[in-house]
Amino acid sequence: MLERKRGLPLVPEKLDAQPVTDGIRVVQNSVVGQDAHTAYTSWVTTPGGTVVIDPGNFRTSSMINKEIARESGKPVRYLIYSHAHMDHIGGAAAFADQHPRIIAHENTIPRLERYALTADYIRHINSIQFHFSIPPGRYSPVYPTETYRDEYRFELGGRTFELFHGKGETDDHTLVWVPELKAVFCGDLLEASFPNLGNPFKVMRYAREWAEALERALALDPDFAIGGDVVLVDRARIRELFKDNIEVLRFLEDSVVNAANEGKNLEQMIEDIQLPPHLENSPNLRQEYSRREFAIYSIWKRYCGYFDFSPSGLLPRPRREIAGVVRELVGSDETVLNKARELMESGQLQLALETLDIILKVDYEDIPARRVRQQILKKLTGTDTCMMSRNVWTHYLEEDEAFLAKQTEEG
Ligand SMILES: [Zn+2]
Structure with a gap:
């Protein structure tokens, strides 16, 4: 695992690009100045040009663009959005001078439109969630130039980029597999802590599909795995982290669905559904960003209504x-x-x-x-x-x- 830096400044004096393997570099971006929330930008250099996976946020993306030009002298031919969260794609405009093709899943477009529709709400809740002052004003994201539904594939400079769709933290995740390098890029579907499956302010997430996407990525037998806040270069660690994440996602999904089928209400689920000790105590699943309760709320919200099975709960x-x-x-x-x-x-x-x-x-x-x-x-x-x-x-x-x-x- 590449060492995850703590205490990163929002704008570094000098960009610290780290090699993952030959041809892959990553930069860890601070998002709101808090250790529990950082996001990686990755790029793959080929003789035919560079492919950037997640341009990062607007504070560092122009530094990243310059670093790529300095290091390889190759143009950025593609930007791939892992998903539409601003910590991953908010800095895309910095690459406009290179006119890259911008690839994202088709759900990215309605997602960006929803963000525009509820921009004031999102700014308000993000300022609470991140304890971070977000200036008023409309943010103008860079829309993808191409979208796909299930899979998308291209070749550049002798490297193959196989993109496939996954749902989880969002409904528009793209995972990228580069078979020649045995590297998989998972966006926020792979993190070094408890999955960000629930958020008290935001729309529900997708536990079952998340587990399925990680299973598909693991079946590729990667030597390198890059996630939202983690870079793994050790095969045993990759398998361990994937397996813990898959197990906790499936456990929570199954527990909430079973509880709903048994007629339990949300309050009872929060009380009753506790993680088994090996997941509760796993160093891979520390609840340092999201937590068990938020995940249960999120799954419940996906499948159930608000009624709590008492007459006073109908029209409180x-x-x-x-x-x-x-x-x-x-x-x-x-x-x-x-x-x-x-x-x-x-x-x-x-x-x-x-x-x-x-x-x-x-x-x-x-x-x-x-x-x-x-x-x-x-x-x-x-x-x-x-x-x-x-x-x-x-x-x-x-x-x-x-x-x-x-x-x-x-x-
Ligand atoms: Zn995200």
Whole structure:
């Protein structure tokens, strides 16, 4: 495995292109300045020109373009999009001077159109998910010049590029196999941690098809495997990482589908579906970006509706009304605050947050409740090792800190 760098700057002073094998180079790009989220750009140099797989983000792509020209002196003839996520293709415009053919799966186009339709929503949720300030304004992606449905094949300078479609983190993934080099490029379908199968803000993903795509890639018997945030150069490691990913994807898919068929609702699935210990403790499946709960939500969302099999769940009233009834029954906010503090002290941080909602769903600007919430969120940000959930806690912690500072100023 190529060593994955930590603490990468958003814009490096000097590009660190690393050889994978003869003719393949990669650059690890920081995306939002956080170690749990980086994305590789790869390129294959041939006597007939260069093929770039994922031009990367706009901060580094022009440096990559210059590096390729410096290193090989060969034009970039093809850009291949592994999928339409901006950390992989946002920098494509930097290659425009070379007029490459741009190949992507056909689902990339409706995906880019959807991103344009919901651009403001996406900017808002990404600023929470990545805890990263994203400036307003419309992003203009570079659309592919050619798309395909199942497979696409071309040759360049004595190398063959066999592209095939896979669904998983998105519905538009392209995997690339170069048989002469025994190298497979998997985009974000291959990562060195728990697969990014669920995201609390975003559309559902595809566990079963993801496993199938990895099985197809593994059956090619690769010597080199390049994923979204991992580069593997050891055959045994490749097999181990693929197998762990395939197993966890199939386990989660089957568990949710079985639970749905047994009449369980989402709450029960989150409680009941625990990973077997060898997957839970696998160093290949650390839940450092996504996590088990998000994956279960995502699979459930794909197959099921919102109904929770209780009559009160069919047409629920706004949570502020339920909280109002409970708050009135309790009769004293101090009792609620004390209970929330007690739960926090005993480490039941989620339950503490939900207890506080008895006040905050009715009055979001209640100062004592926001003070307790600030303490709970501080503990959560200090202990949660999953990037997406930690960033959510951080977002609301900062909101509480700003709110409470304003009260002190005004008081
Ligand atoms: Zn992605």
